[in-house]
Amino acid sequence: MKRSETKPDKSLFVFEAYEDKEEAADTKRVKKPDSFWKGSFKRLMKNKGAMVSLVLLIIITVMSLLGPFMNDFHYVEQDVSRTHLPPLVHGLEWAGLDGTDAHGKDLYEQRNIQDQPSWLGTDEFGRDLWTRLWKGTQISLLIGVVAALLDLLIGVIYGSISGFYGGRLDDFMQRVLEILMGIPNLILIILLIIVLEPGISSIIIALAITGWVNMARIVRGQNLQLKGQEFIMASRSLGARNSRILWKHLIPNTLGPIIITVMFTIPTAIFFEAFLSFIGIGIQPPYASLGTLIEDGYQDMRYFSFKLIYPAILISVIMVSFNILGDGLRDALDPKMKK
Amino acid sequence: MGKYFLQRAFYMVITLLIIITITFFLMQLLPGTPFSNPEKLSEQQLKLMNAKYGLDQPLAVQYLTYVSNLFQGDLGISFQSDGRSVMNVLSNRIGPSSLIGAQGMILGFILGLILGVISSLKHNTIYDYGAVFLAVIGMSIPNFVFAALLQYFVGVKLGWLPAALWKGYDYSIMPSIALSVMVIATVARFVRTEMLEVLGQDYVLTARAKGLSEFVVIIKHVLRNALIPVITVMGPLAVSILTGTLVIEKIFAVPGLGEQFTKSILVNDYSVIMGITIFFSTVFILVVFIVDVLYVVLDPRITLGRER
Numbered sequence: 001m002k003r004s005e006t007k008p009d010k011s012l013f014v015f016e017a018y019e020d021k022e023e024a025a026d027t028k029r030v031k032k033p034d035s036f037w038k039g040s041f042k043r044l045m046k047n048k049g050a051m052v053s054l055v056l057l058i059i060i061t062v063m064s065l066l067g068p069f070m071n072d073f074h075y076v077e078q079d080v081s082r083t084h085l086p087p088l089v090h091g092l093e094w095a096g097l098d099g100t101d102a103h104g105k106d107l108y109e110q111r112n113i114q115d116q117p118s119w120l121g122t123d124e125f126g127r128d129l130w131t132r133l134w135k136g137t138q139i140s141l142l143i144g145v146v147a148a149l150l151d152l153l154i155g156v157i158y159g160s161i162s163g164f165y166g167g168r169l170d171d172f173m174q175r176v177l178e179i180l181m182g183i184p185n186l187i188l189i190i191l192l193i194i195v196l197e198p199g200i201s202s203i204i205i206a207l208a209i210t211g212w213v214n215m216a217r218i219v220r221g222q223n224l225q226l227k228g229q230e231f232i233m234a235s236r237s238l239g240a241r242n243s244r245i246l247w248k249h250l251i252p253n254t255l256g257p258i259i260i261t262v263m264f265t266i267p268t269a270i271f272f273e274a275f276l277s278f279i280g281i282g283i284q285p286p287y288a289s290l291g292t293l294i295e296d297g298y299q300d301m302r303y304f305s306f307k308l309i310y311p312a313i314l315i316s317v318i319m320v321s322f323n324i325l326g327d328g329l330r331d332a333l334d335p336k337m338k339k
Numbered sequence: 340m341g342k343y344f345l346q347r348a349f350y351m352v353i354t355l356l357i358i359i360t361i362t363f364f365l366m367q368l369l370p371g372t373p374f375s376n377p378e379k380l381s382e383q384q385l386k387l388m389n390a391k392y393g394l395d396q397p398l399a400v401q402y403l404t405y406v407s408n409l410f411q412g413d414l415g416i417s418f419q420s421d422g423r424s425v426m427n428v429l430s431n432r433i434g435p436s437s438l439i440g441a442q443g444m445i446l447g448f449i450l451g452l453i454l455g456v457i458s459s460l461k462h463n464t465i466y467d468y469g470a471v472f473l474a475v476i477g478m479s480i481p482n483f484v485f486a487a488l489l490q491y492f493v494g495v496k497l498g499w500l501p502a503a504l505w506k507g508y509d510y511s512i513m514p515s516i517a518l519s520v521m522v523i524a525t526v527a528r529f530v531r532t533e534m535l536e537v538l539g540q541d542y543v544l545t546a547r548a549k550g551l552s553e554f555v556v557i558i559k560h561v562l563r564n565a566l567i568p569v570i571t572v573m574g575p576l577a578v579s580i581l582t583g584t585l586v587i588e589k590i591f592a593v594p595g596l597g598e599q600f601t602k603s604i605l606v607n608d609y610s611v612i613m614g615i616t617i618f619f620s621t622v623f624i625l626v627v628f629i630v631d632v633l634y635v636v637l638d639p640r641i642t643l644g645r646e647r
Contacts, residue, residue: 182354184623186582187616188361194604194612195368271481278483278586279601298487298590302495312484319479327475 040256043332050328053321060318064141067134072116075135076286078125087129087306088117121306123296127286133310136288140270140315143204143289147269148262150208155215156251156258162216163223164246170220177213185210189272190281198281207269215261222254256333263326267319274315290315347631351624358620359409363402366609392416414614419606425614429596435505436588436595440580442515447522447576454523455530456562462535470527477524482579483586486517490590503592514591521579529572533565540564567638570630577626581619 044050068075086100100106120129162173189206196202226232227250235245270290276282277291278298285292290311297308380388389395393404408415414425458470494502494513501510537543538561546556584597592598596615603611 178350179354179357182350182620182624182627183358183361184578184581184619186578186585187619190604191362191365191612191616195365267479274481275483275582275586279589280605294484294487301487301491305491308487308491312488315484316476316480319481320476323475323479 040332044328047328047331049324050332053325053328056317056321057325060137060314060321061141064134064138068131068138071119071128071130073118073128073131075127075131075288078127079122083122083124084300084304085118085122086304087119087121120310121304123307124300129293129307129310132288132293133314136290136293136311137314137318139200139283139288140273140290140318143200143207143273144266144270147204147207147211148265150204151211151215151265152258152262154208154212155261156219156254158212159216159219160223160246160251163220164227164242164250166224166227174220177216180213183210186272186275190276190279193276193281198276198284200283200287203273203276203282207272211265211269215258215265218257218261219254222257223250226250226253260326260330260333263322263329267322267326270315270318270322290318343635344632347628351628354624355617355621356406359406359617360402362613362616363405364398366613367398369607369609392418409617414617415610417608417611419603419608419611425610428599428611429614429618432594432596432599434595435511435593436584436597439511439514439518439587439593439595440584442511443518443580443583444522444576446515447519448526450519451523451526452530454527456534456557458527458531459534459538460557467531470531474524474527474531477520478528480520482517482521482583483590485520486514486587486590489513489517503590505592505594510591511593514587514593517587517591518580518583521583522576525572525576525579526569529569530565533568534561537561537565567634570634570637573630574623574627578623581623 118128118130120133122128123132158173162170162177188210192206192209193202196205232245232249235249240248273282273289274291274294277289278295280295283289283292293311294308294315297304297306297311301308386395393401396404405415412426414429417423417425417428454470454473458467461467490502490513493499500513502513504510543556543560546560547553551559584593584595585600586597587593588595588598589601596618599611600615602608603615
């Protein structure tokens, strides 16, 4: 829908550019046109921001699996002799990771710690923050992905039924959705968590109960649009059953918007988890998530700012990457939805 | 027109009733008792306390009492604040919350508008990319992370603004900034898209062809039309401000509703939790309603009734 280029541009009048285009078009004409998915993938590959985000997310995911094993510490293992050690990486002293505290004292020297340094420091129980950071990322990502998959399942089923069967059933299901949309999500999530007792599974359940509404609306809208089209009628006149039409025609054609919605659901779920942990009703210690680490770091940020900075940077990078990748996917899969 | 508003108002009341019902029954499932020291109380004392607060009645009776009291503006008694009524506890806290909420919203709208307009007028230039990138970052970074970093760098390290507490106007500045980030980002993105769309319309070309100055074209023809759809993001933004106050008030120790909410959760003060939930939901539903009405009133092109 972009028609901003109303002003005639100089390039319109350049003759050579025009000739080049014609030639390029000629060579293309012989090629077979790309399939929808291939075309989308090509468009996505061209989007630099989205590709950088994708690479970052892959690195972060791999690190969340390998990171906890990269040194000899365990993420719940406490050690009173190593409390509140500042970050120290041999060879990276110039970057501030030199093991000195806020007053410039080298705590490793002072406490005579000879064995492995804590790369990102330790917390008040002497737990290694590098290990905890990646373990926390792992749990945050897990919650985000599982919650998004549950949303996907409930939303697709609800939306398909509502959009496909239509009529009174659809009317009723729409009213239910409208009422659910009226409830502020986060407040309901908080109430559910208090009732279910904080923990990974209760966070996932609470997120799934409240999060599927958006997906259901999108799937329903798509189904409504698609079901009047000719290919559905053709399939129907060939004797296909409702379930076949739904699974073989409607849902595959809705896949683009579904993928886009999932890409935006994951960061939302990660944010909610971190939010809950930050106000003290999320993941409970000694387990770690990005939210608990930030909360922990926030309490001590005056003297041990390293405890806050690293998880804060990591969660920000994750959220920004998911959002940019989501935007990129939206542009690639569904140019009409472009905002 | 009247019929549409009546229908909307009806749904509003139904939604609110459902929220009240869900909240009430969820509260019943909560672990622990509402009293602060149940282990020190004897059987007899617990019985007396339960009777005093009506907790010995059947659930249905408790529910009906609660709802009927609610409609008379009575939210019950706080279990943890020496028998003060919930209304009493909350009424002192609405002020600070509304102040930082309103400031955050206004600041966010103004900055977002400026950012969005610049970005659309300099479409596909470095300014545009910069603004879009800023908007994505603003939308992505969790508000409590931003607030914590802001407090650390501006409040603690630089000492430009008071880091926390609530002792005067300047204490409200940082919480308001922290709340406005999401608003800036959302408004900037939305204004940019809408402006670009309007800039391509034929009537803008006509306005330029008439020889109007670029300033008049932008202000009178483009911005006015681009701003109407921006009203629709008010709903989601109100939610982000409301939920934002939960953590931001905690971080900056603002004595508002959000801070009370997080406090009450940790001490099982059911009646206060319910009161704030209902209050937040009411505000949210009202905002959505007002946005819908405003949208219809401001844009004569919108036809009334079901848009599907």
